[in-house]
Amino acid sequence: MNDNEEFVNTLEIRDDVKNFLKEAKYSEDMISLFLLGQLIGEVGKEQYNKGDNKKSILNKINFQGMDVNKLIRLFNDVYEKMKQYKVLSAETEKIYGISKELFDKNKSSWRLSFQENVFYILSGYSFTTYKAIISGKQKTIEEKEGENE
Numbered sequence: 001m002n003d004n005e006e007f008v009n010t011l012e013i014r015d016d017v018k019n020f021l022k023e024a025k026y027s028e029d030m031i032s033l034f035l036l037g038q039l040i041g042e043v044g045k046e047q048y049n050k051g052d053n054k055k056s057i058l059n060k061i062n063f064q065g066m067d068v069n070k071l072i073r074l075f076n077d078v079y080e081k082m083k084q085y086k087v088l089s090a091e092t093e094k095i096y097g098i099s100k101e102l103f104d105k106n107k108s109s110w111r112l113s114f115q116e117n118v119f120y121i122l123s124g125y126s127f128t129t130y131k132a133i134i135s136g137k138q139k140t141i142e143e144k145e146g147e148n149e
Helices: 003-010 015-024 028-049 056-060 068-084 090-109 114-135 141-147
Strands: none
Touching (some): 015 114, 028 068, 068 090
């Protein structure tokens, strides 16, 4: 077992997420942003199911790239949206805590580029969104269109 696998095994997150992070060989800073992206996915799922088809939480991401200061703002914005959309639970609070702890631990020596920051956030976002769609917890576009007829 390598260092990455040992570290990921210590995290209190779901096994499917652990397996992905081990396979992808994500570092602590990458994991921090991946987990933040998962939370953005959770908020986005709630927004979508409440009729916000564009998932306005995604407006908080600068797709051209984000520096550490913008990431700090994003952490704050995501937590606020988690409260607003009632996504706060023991599980999401735990994910937020792990993500924030890893970010704080590594922010003074941050190695990811502005574009990589966005990439790893979107990695977590897409992981969560995909899981929601295949489990039926997010309505598909076809289902929403059927409701509007």
